[in-house]
Amino acid sequence: DIVLTQSPVLAVSLGQRATISCRASQSVSISSINLMHWYQQKPGQQPKLLIYRASNLASGIPARFSGSGSGTDFTLTIDPVQADDIAAYYCQQSRESPHTFGAGTKLELK
């Protein structure tokens, strides 16, 4: 299985930039297609798709969210961080089955 590694916690100040990383145990890219996606989950709610295929903003998601990366290293950036962004963030690969998720990064306020 492809293992996705995320830091458990990231503390940021409101108005600052948050950079959340996800490292895969093997490449999740096919040619130029990066099969990595990012989700936000607030307590008591279902996950919400933020970014698909590494860098594409999902419908209705604010432009302060962006994604980048290829191969094994991917980044979700939130700039600037707002109070509503305090949540857990998960990366997920669809390069091969099983479609694994990272353990999640909890974004906290400093």
Added chain:
Amino acid sequence: EVQLVESGGGLVQPGRSMKLSCAASGFTFNNYDMAWVCQAPKKGLEWVATISYDGSSTYYRDSVKGRFTISRDNAKSTLYLQMDSLRSEDTATYYCARLDYSSSFAYWGQGTLVTVSS
């Protein structure tokens, strides 16, 4: 508006069965692959199973192969998960999700909690 509404969760004894349903609306159900994703209490997300748009192909994570069956009724726009021989480690909130052409889980239901305990 895309809506996915799960039902059928609750408390069940180890070794027993349970069937979850997910009623879909707001999109053409038979155009999309669908999936179940679970989340154990205070834990991360785990993909469980996927079914193709026409039901002809199914895929499962190893820990549920032979015990869980994903199916769909396109006439009723409903997704199912039949769970047999349930174990305590199956305790989780189960989410129904629609896969998009990008192969991401584009839409999620609110989830239904399954608790396996005697």
